[in-house]
Amino acid sequence: MTLSEFQRLASGIADEGEKLVAAAQDAAGLEEARTALVGRKAGRLPELMKQLPSLPPEERKEAGAAINSVKQKLEELLDARRAALTTTAPDDRSIDLTMPARRRWKGARHPVTLVIDEIQDIFRELGFTIALGPEAETEWYNFTALNFPPDHPALDMHDTLYLDEGVVLRTHTSPVQIRTMQKNKPPIRVLSPGNCYRRDFFDASHAPMFAQIEGLAIDEGVSFVDLKGTLTHFANKFFGKTKTRFRPSFFPFTEPSAEMDVECQLCHGSGCPGCKNTGWMEILGSGMVHPRVLTAAGIDAERYSGWAFGMGPARIAMLRYDIPDIRILYDSDVRFLEQIAR
Numbered sequence: 001m002t003l004s005e006f007q008r009l010a011s012g013i014a015d016e017g018e019k020l021v022a023a024a025q026d027a028a029g030l031e032e033a034r035t036a037l038v039g040r041k042a043g044r045l046p047e048l049m050k051q052l053p054s055l056p057p058e059e060r061k062e063a064g065a066a067i068n069s070v071k072q073k074l075e076e077l078l079d080a081r082r083a084a085l086t087t088t089a090p091d092d093r094s095i096d097l098t099m100p101a102r103r104r105w106k107g108a109r110h111p112v113t114l115v116i117d118e119i120q121d122i123f124r125e126l127g128f129t130i131a132l133g134p135e136a137e138t139e140w141y142n143f144t145a146l147n148f149p150p151d152h153p154a155l156d157m158h159d160t161l162y163l164d165e166g167v168v169l170r171t172h173t174s175p176v177q178i179r180t181m182q183k184n185k186p187p188i189r190v191l192s193p194g195n196c197y198r199r200d201f202f203d204a205s206h207a208p209m210f211a212q213i214e215g216l217a218i219d220e221g222v223s224f225v226d227l228k229g230t231l232t233h234f235a236n237k238f239f240g241k242t243k244t245r246f247r248p249s250f251f252p253f254t255e256p257s258a259e260m261d262v263e264c265q266l267c268h269g270s271g272c273p274g275c276k277n278t279g280w281m282e283i284l285g286s287g288m289v290h291p292r293v294l295t296a297a298g299i300d301a302e303r304y305s306g307w308a309f310g311m312g313p314a315r316i317a318m319l320r321y322d323i324p325d326i327r328i329l330y331d332s333d334v335r336f337l338e339q340i341a342r
């Protein structure tokens, strides 16, 4: 090979290298080009370098210089292309600057949790403490001690889920009343949130598992006035100044019993589909603790009296946040929860 032939081959590699490097679209493509051009094993430039000894000794220096300058040029091209590929310039094909930024994912407290916490805060200010009880409960605590006669229709109403002979998934939080009275002497003021279970259909207003909050106050000389005053105070604190009313009701464990309604929070009393045009929404069941219940729990019913209530925080969350279907509360869809989160 002659020197001019050698130089021509070297500059041919330089020209071709320029095209190859420019054509590389990503890091892998660029690496391919680099290997083909200067790769130690079979790169075109090292291959040409191997031909060096075939030149007459006095021409080798100049040939070597040609190789070096091509090598340097190729390295520069590769470096520049590498830099261009890693910093993608914001050109209008790759980034739409008018697009809204993606929001950061944020966890959210569940509306039912928010409601339970808020209710607890209101009653805590009134001197109530928290008492918890088991979700797997004996029939005695769930029914018998609460004055349910053995074949009372209320048992049907509760559509009980049985775990075992005499053991149920509690159908309400009222058994915690009994457990609390067994363990503590009056005065008693407790609030008991927890999950309850009923064999219900899962529809817009029923769920087979639901939260309840039980309240219990026992002392000497406690009357229905205390019940009414406390629960009215609660409604005004929770909903903001609101109308309330008590309607007679029935529970085996309270006598007399009453359900409390608040003015419909959606239409403020004028009537809407949310309140079935009544202008009212029921939020809790309550009553004076039946003397038989006090006795069953070991409290002297001659000396002490008390009242209790039970309310459903899911229902209250639906009222407060205008949620039309209880099932939304069980989907845990963050897009929904975030709208209510605080």
Ligand code: PHE
Pocket: 171, 172, 173, 174, 214, 251, 254, 285, 286, 287, 308, 309, 310, 311
């Ligand atoms: N336990 C009743 C229910 O689940 C509610 C209630 C509790 C009523 C306490 C009166 C007193 O429906």
